[in-house]
Amino acid sequence: MVSTTIARDTQIFDLIAKEHHRQESGIELIASENFTSPQVMEAQGSVLTNKYAEGLPGKRYYGGCEVVDQIEQIAIDRLKELFGATWANVQPHSGAQANTAVFLACLQPGDKILGFNLAHGGHLTHGSPVNISGKYFQPFFYGVEQESGLIDWDKVEATALKERPKMIICGASAYSRDWDYIRLRAIADQIGALLLADISHPAGLIVKGLLNDPLEHCHIVTTTTHKTLRGPRGGVIMMRNDFENPFGLKTPKGDIRSMSSLLDSGVFPGTQGGPLEHVIAAKAVAFGEALSDDYTEYAHQVRKNAQAMAKAFVDKGYKIISNGTDNHLMLIDLSSKGLTGKLAENTLIKADITVNKNMVPFDTKSPMVTSGMRVGTPAMTTRGLKEADMERIVDLMDTVLMNAENEAKIDAVKQEVNNWMAEVPLYK
């Protein structure tokens, strides 16, 4: 039997225990992270990891897929219900994989793409020169206005009309405002471009109607499943209206097929091999959780907490890009406080408060230093914290940041953080 013949790997399990302790004892403010439920982890740690299942439910290249077919179909059905999608692929191993599969399905090498500037809050996979999206395609970018921190849709339109990209990509990693998908679709339609929304960050708020609905207006929508959605690490691709392939996109063999079939092929065999059925089962569990009333309450609280946190920072004289937030995160410019993002990240971690340094729009510092930090509320909301707790967190952060050289003060905050988190255990 497998379990009796193999010695326990104490080296790795001791490290997992350490990471568990880290997560339990600290304040987690990384906007892209969350804490999954025990049943999501149970599904991901299951025997499904043993199964090969290349293909799609009912159309596999391997035998013995009767059970995983049912699991994957449930994941697809729940995801469609959650987003009001009419087609979905739940196999992408990550958000980057989902985007790459879309590019492979819809673009030819050298095609122009127009995305949100990484230095203004965009994502690497939307045309950065260090990513396949910027190496294989010709990227153009739109950004935010320096004064307002907001995207100017007229400028997006002007760039789109000038460059005539084949695809416009909307979505971000560090933009705290909502997106005008109606306007973007109108821009895309003027030049016959495909519109892709990557809603990796705010997906969990979108499913509960707290933000504009991209599926109605964007041809294709991708998202990660592990941020506000609170599932396992992974990606998905969805559509609601546009699977007829109005662009006449072709397969490598030259056939014109439906968009859904092109996208399925973009995932497998285009950019991936066998799907991770254990992760797909965990996605299905998470989508089931997201359909519940508890999750509705959670999503509302995520946003209320973000707004309370933004106000608390502003009350203490911190500058928030665009002066507030519509979603779960905010980007804080620390330069007026005489701090860099690197110093803030490295000092806060001494008090067991985790954030990430982040470029702010028009930053004069390098990506390894940065003038800003990004904070978000999904993880601490999962932990049960409310608006008043956000004010307490900002107080603690301010004490650390204003006393970056004072080890005694930082240590006192760390003690308070650890004691507080012990009162609200994550996994009982």
Ligand SMILES: Cc1ncc(COP(=O)(O)O)c(C=O)c1O
């Ligand atoms: C907007 C956006 N797209 C894609 C990704 C990539 O997701 P993954 O890390 O799962 O590849 C991220 C991750 O931060 C993201 O913020």
